[in-house]
Amino acid sequence: MVEAATMDRAAVTARPGHNRPPVIEAINLKKHFPVKKGILRRTVGQVYAVDDITFSVGEGETLGLVGESGCGKSTVARTVLRLIEPTAGTIRLDGHDVTRLGKAELRPYRRQMQMIFQDPFSSLNPRMSAGDIVGEPLQVHGLASGKEKHEQVCEIFDQVGLRRSQMNAFPHEFSGGQRQRISIARALALNPKLIVADEPVSALDVSIQAQVINLMMDLQREKGLSYLFIAHDLAVVEHISHRIAVMYLGKIVEYADKRTLFTNPQHPYTEALLSAVPVPNPKLKRAKRLLQGDVPSPINPPSGCAFHTRCPYAEARCKVDTPKLVEISPGHGVSCLLRTN
Amino acid sequence: MSTIDFQTELTAAGANVKSRWGAVRFFVRRYPLGAGGAVIIAMMVFAALFAPYITMYDPLSTNAAASLARPSAAHWLGCDFMGRDLFARIVYGARLSLIVAVCSVTLGCTVGVSIGLLGGYLGGWFDLITQRFLEMMQSLPLLVMAIVMAAALGPSLPNTILAIAFVLVPTVARVIRANVLSLRERPFVEAAKAIGMSERRIAIRHVLPNTLAPLIVLATAQFGSTILIEAALSFLGLGVPEPHPSWGRMLSESAAEYVRTAPWLVIFPGLAISFVVFGINLLGDALRDMLDPRQRS
Incomplete structure (x- = not known):
């Protein structure tokens, strides 16, 4: 759930239709990367990769996070998992604040949140067999070893649709889709509550994408997993997500449940994204609102509304006033001066 | 777990490792040049281990009568000026x-x-300091560095080993470091972090094994160059002292004086050096191909 910074937690969980307890909450999360120059490595600026975003993912729920490349989606994923340190904000896992935990204190929490990576070729160690890759998390956390580990790995292989006989094969012997299954199996090994999937299918063929997405949805039903699903392909996100948040230049500009977002988009950026989704029927004529230009640099984000440089409806005040994320109907938030007043 | 396990590597490459000879036969068929190199190295190791059984002569005993003897049935490769076989x-x-x-x-x-x-x-x-130090070492040519070391330590077997090992460090350290720098950023290292692995374990389990292929190539190349450096040091009188037979010193003793009158004294030690270095390089290339799983067809 995406919230205006001012909203309190009670309001977040009390929303109708979304009464699932949150597994992960990110509150006012910021990640700024310093830009350093010269011999002395002076900081000459900041990249506002993630700039004050708030959301939560409920139990058994999938939150889709969409946006153009470079808008900070992957940084959100890595910050939530504490793979990179947040500049500011709070991350709560199952109600526990994990933002400032040290490495050793964080370890038990790592079991509850796992990640699936975009590139199925470099996210697996080429020198380890598939069985070792999947069994490694069990070993690291001292959950199982020897025969017990082997049996658990066998079970996970069955769950993700890999053959047990493939356990001794090395990653390079698998196809892209199978490799992504290994990646999913590795994430499942620790029986996590949350899986952060960073564009898990964008490197795969379309036919394989569907298989992997369906596998993820089946696993969610069986195990009650929560997903933070990052993608730039809206069709994929529509298929798997319950709710969707749209990011632009490090900020969330609109969020809603899937149906609302696709039928009644409010933010001009969401509108443009949706109109760019290909439709299978070529005779269907649609009004296309294609955006001009590129995403502005997150080092010097535009003043006022960051989207005003590309917005077809922009007015003078958009360059000056910064819009706030406001809930226009329950569960539907928009950050646009024109649509919220 | 990814340790350096040749058995697993071979199985993955399709070798029959059930029988001990399966792996060997596989290697010979797949890498005939490497097998040739291995044979040369095996010959050298065999000679080193069973030297007293291969030749009946003592390499140290002199014989004035046989001084500068030509190659013959008695002395296969001839004798040096002190009559040593x-x-x-x-x-x-x-x-x-x-x-x-x-x-x-x-x-x-x-x-x-x-x-x-x-x-x-x-x-x-740590990186900053060691790298600057290694750069300092590398600003001198390898051989000069070894000569300085050997001269400072004095000629003896352990000192020669120390001097040569010392000059190998910068090359190895820099190649491994460059490799580690790129491996560190790979998603599988990030995945290991997400699992909750400690940094030390990631370095040993995930990063180190992936430097194995370049390390083996490097080690074999270095193996060849150590023989050359040792020869050079001995050639200059800084290596292993008399009367121990060193190929390098055998060359140096005879190169100036006897290259015209007794060329066998120069040719055969030189051949021995080149032959062994050549064999090591062949073997090293084959090992690299075998140990890098991505190069398997």
């Missing part, structure tokens, strides 16, 4: 070269890999 000296010289090469490469690679792995993975001040 050249074949015996080359066979015993293999022992010396092997000891120097194995010890200095092991020592140099161990230190170099440790520095490269620590510096590359951890970065920070």
Whole structure:
């Protein structure tokens, strides 16, 4: 759930239709990367990769996070998992604040949140067999070893649709889709509550994408997993997500449940994204609102509304006033001066 | 777990490792040149181990009557000016070269890999200091460095090993560090972090094994160059002292004086050196191909 910074937690969980307890909450999360120059490595600026975003993912729920490349989606994923340190904000896992935990204190929490990576070729160690890759998390956390580990790995292989006989094969012997299954199996090994999937299918063929997405949805039903699903392909996100948040230049500009977002988009950026989704029927004529230009640099984000440089409806005040994320109907938030007043 | 396991590597490459000879037969069929190199190295190791059974001559005993004897049935490769059998000296010289090469490469690679792995993975001040120091060392040519070291330590077998190991460290450390720097950013390292692995375990389990292929190529290349450096040091009188037979010194003793009158004194030790270095390089290339799973068809 995406919230205006001012909203309190009670309001977040009390929303109708979304009464699932949150597994992960990110509150006012910021990640700024310093830009350093010269011999002395002076900081000459900041990249506002993630700039004050708030959301939560409920139990058994999938939150889709969409946006153009470079808008900070992957940084959100890595910050939530504490793979990179947040500049500011709070991350709560199952109600526990994990933002400032040290490495050793964080370890038990790592079991509850796992990640699936975009590139199925470099996210697996080429020198380890598939069985070792999947069994490694069990070993690291001292959950199982020897025969017990082997049996658990066998079970996970069955769950993700890999053959047990493939356990001794090395990653390079698998196809892209199978490799992504290994990646999913590795994430499942620790029986996590949350899986952060960073564009898990964008490197795969379309036919394989569907298989992997369906596998993820089946696993969610069986195990009650929560997903933070990052993608730039809206069709994929529509298929798997319950709710969707749209990011632009490090900020969330609109969020809603899937149906609302696709039928009644409010933010001009969401509108443009949706109109760019290909439709299978070529005779269907649609009004296309294609955006001009590129995403502005997150080092010097535009003043006022960051989207005003590309917005077809922009007015003078958009360059000056910064819009706030406001809930226009329950569960539907928009950050646009024109649509919220 | 990804340790350096040749058995697994071979199985993955499709070799029949059930029988002991299966792996060997596989290697010979897949890499005939490498097998040739292995044979040369095996010959050298055999000569080193069984020197007394290969030749009946003592490499140290002189015989004035046989001074500068031509190659003949009695002295297969002839004799030097002190009447010492050249074949015996080359066979015993293999022992010396092997000891120097194995010890200095092991020592140099161990230190170099440790520095490269620590510096590359951890970065920070340790990396900064070691890299500047290695750059200083590398500003001198390898051989000059070895000569300085050997001269400072004095000629003896352990000192020669130490001097050669010392000059190997910068190359190994820098290659490993560069490799580690790129491996560190790979998603599978990030995945290991997400699992909750400790940094040390990631470095040893995930990063180190992936530097294996370049390390083996490097170690074999270095193996060849240690033999050359040892020869050069001995040539200059800074290596293993008399009367131990060193291929390098055998060359140097005879090169100036006897190259015209008794060319066998120059040709055969020179051939021994080139032959062994050539064999090591062949073997090294084949090992690299075999140990890099991505190069398998």
